[in-house]
Amino acid sequence: DAGVTQSPTHLIKTRGQHVTLRCSPISGHKSVSWYQQVLGQGPQFIFQYYEKEERGRGNFPDRFSARQFPNYSSELNVNALLLGDSALYLCASSLGFKVEAFFGQGTRLTVV
Amino acid sequence: GIQVEQSPPDLILQEGANSTLRCNFSDSVNNLQWFHQNPWGQLINLFYIPSGTKQNGRLSATTVATERYSLLYISSSQTTDSGVYFCAVVVVNTNKFYFGSGTKLNVKP
Structure with missing residues (x-):
């Protein structure tokens, strides 16, 4: 079975641009969460979606948004990119709550 | 918020x-x-x-x-x-992981 897949794996954008990151969860998993990991730190929670509804939001500006589609895949959108948005963006999927979560390989975003 | 400390x-x-490797956390977790x-x-x-104890190989x-x-435990x-080892917890009544800062392990031959 395929694990959590994220695309693209690497991305370079210019300040002020917009970016869309994509995540396909493990088949059967209905929960998708997004995390941002800057160099040298642990991942920080951005969003969680379950059954296409937002179930949690971290302390990130409104430039960050996300959605979940009927097939449970998800997109993370970031507008007006800043240099500080450069990070590894990780997607996690799980069957639901209080169960084991699995992470994708991440998308490494560089803003120049 | 919850504190997750790794050492x-x-x-x-x-x-x-x-x-x-140790992970301390400051609140009840699911x-x-x-x-x-x-x-x-x-x-x-x-x-x-x-909770509890599990083993998988070493x-x-x-x-x-x-x-x-x-x-x-790594034997x-x-x-x-x-590599870097992370501990992550989900606090009761929340749905998000809180990660520690990690332990960076270097095993030399």
Whole structure:
């Protein structure tokens, strides 16, 4: 079975641009969460979606948004990119709550 | 918010040595997982262990939820064990992981 897949794996954008990151969860998993990991730190929670509804939001500006589609895949959108948005963006999927979560390989975003 | 503290922050071992990594957390949790982050950034699941003890080969983990800590044991370490180990918890009544800052392990041949 395929694990959590994220695309693209690497991305370079210019300040002020917009970016869309994509995540396909493990088949059967209905929960998708997004995390941002800057160099040298642990991942920080951005969003969680379950059954296409937002179930949690971290302390990130409104430039960050996300959605979940009927097939449970998800997109993370970031507008007006800043240099500080450069990070590894990780997607996690799980069957639901209080169960084991699995992470994708991440998308490494560089803003120049 | 919850504090997740991992120790030590850095650890250097000779191949074949044993080690213990610790994770302390400041609130009651529903979920606790240990991950190994590979050089390419992917978080590899090691243990899902909100309580109790589990073993998988040379690795084992113990979580004492009532005392709010978890331990990851690595025995007979190998160079391929090198990398960053993260502990992550889900606090009761929330749905998000809180990660510690990680333990960076370097196993030398």
